[in-house]
Amino acid sequence: MRGQHAETEQTAVSRSHRNKGLATLLKARSLAWARENGGTEASAGGTVLNLAILKLNHRLGYLPEPMWVTWRLER
Numbered sequence: 067m068r069g070q071h072a073e074t075e076q077t078a079v080s081r082s083h084r085n086k087g088l089a090t091l092l093k094a095r096s097l098a099w100a101r102e103n104g105g106t107e108a109s110a111g112g113t114v115l116n117l118a119i120l121k122l123n124h125r126l127g128y129l130p131e132p133m134w135v136t137w138r139l140e141r
């Protein structure tokens with residue numbers, strides 16, 4: 067939490083326990099905790115290729131910000 071803003075850095079579930087709703091439950095609980103502690107907004111980051119976290123975040127009410135791309139040049 068930073069002021070009234072809650073940010074999720076990383077969410078991870080062991081492969082053997084995925085797709086059982088655990089991350090959804092954990093993140094919903096952490097958002098409820100943030101709200102109970104004065105949080106009014108929340109954000110999270112991640113790649114658009116990660117369909118599981120996209121679905122999960124959408125389910126919890128997160129809306130995507132305008133798309134942006136990070137470019138890297140290696141020589």
Ligand SMILES: CC(C)(COP(=O)(O)OP(=O)(O)OC[C@H]1O[C@@H](n2cnc3c(N)ncnc32)[C@H](O)[C@@H]1OP(=O)(O)O)[C@@H](O)C(=O)NCCC(=O)NCCS
Pocket residue numbers: 075076077078079080083084085086087088089090091111112116117118119121122
């Ligand atoms: C992302 C992650 C945390 C999700 O954990 P989880 O406990 O499996 O998540 P949930 O079960 O709550 O929800 C995942 C949803 O995505 C769906 N999903 C999973 N893989 C998917 C795919 N390739 N395409 C579309 N949907 C997918 C699941 O079916 C589930 O939806 P459902 O409940 O309607 O069936 C887990 O996959 C993980 O640890 N990944 C590696 C770390 C990571 O990438 N973290 C996110 C960035 S911080």
